[in-house]
Amino acid sequence: MSDALRPMESKPRLYEQVLDRLRRYVAEGGLGAGDRLPPERDLAARLGVSRASVKQAIVVLEVQGLVEARHGGGTYLVRDTLDVEPVDQLVERRRRLPDVLDAREALETKLAELAAERRTDEDIAAMDSALARMQAEIAAGEHGVEGDRLFHAAVTAAAHSGILAEFMRSIAEQITESRHESLRQPSRPTRSFTQHRAILNAIVAQQPRQAAAAMRRHVQTVAKVRLLDWDPEENDSPSA
Structure with missing residues (x-):
């Protein structure tokens, strides 16, 4: 046969x-x-x-x-x-990452705006605690991943919007991917921490526009990752 x-x-x-x-x-x-x-x-x-x-x-x-x-x-x-990591996994993440980042910008910008209007003292304390965690992680030579997660979770909670929080939960896994992708860029953890502080300052001051703008700048920074500049099929020839 x-x-x-x-x-x-x-x-x-x-x-x-x-x-x-x-x-x-x-x-x-x-x-x-x-x-x-x-x-x-x-x-x-x-x-x-x-x-x-x-x-x-x-x-x-x-x-x-x-x-x-x-x-x-x-x-x-x-x-x-x-x-x-297997190249096929990188290729798949590269394919879906732009959509995830678009969703993050839309959702988290509004969440920051609402947080500035609705935050409580407990919300502010949670955001402060998250930043302290991130700062400690960075000081220990880590990327600050857990502190970053806690900060964005605290901003989401401070918005007091059940529907938006549910949307965030629905893409939690993809957000985690984008977080890891961003924070492993050189010098990115320190820059993200500084941007988080600007977001928190605007929320504390109850300045919705400034909070939204600070969050938008932050998510646009998150979107600048080496993965999106990489072409998986470029220049793969067997000889010079």
Whole structure:
């Protein structure tokens, strides 16, 4: 019986194979955070692939916050391992992220406006506590993810709108993805903390317009992530 119609075998993108080799190189070489990877030209020569494929692999590592590519200074590990998320998962998140960010801007801008009109002393205390948590996390070298989550949850609660809170709960998982994506950008945790403080100041002062504007600026900053600049299919050729 002919096997011409046997199931197709998926072929990994070339840069995905480069990613796997880099992961093994870091593990077998005992490299850790702060160590420098070989130059792209050297990696391409040693792996027998184009520099474009190596560059695309490095971009994927940047997108995931695993390396830092310093202009003119090489590529350095941010963590002790290169536990790379499957590329197909990155592609899917990249596809849905713009819609999530649009929803966040629409919903959270209105929530901040309402919070400035309706907040109670207890609401303010909850937002203050969340910012203190985020600040402590950042000081400990973390991204401030839990403090960020608590702050946005406190703003939502301060709006005292059951329907809007339900909308936020309905996209909670996607919001979590966008939060992690944003806060692993270089210098982003500190910037987000500062923006949170501006939002809180406007809410405390009962200035709805200013609170909404501050939240809109913040969510627009959240939208500026390396993932959205990445083209999964760009420059994946086998040779230079």
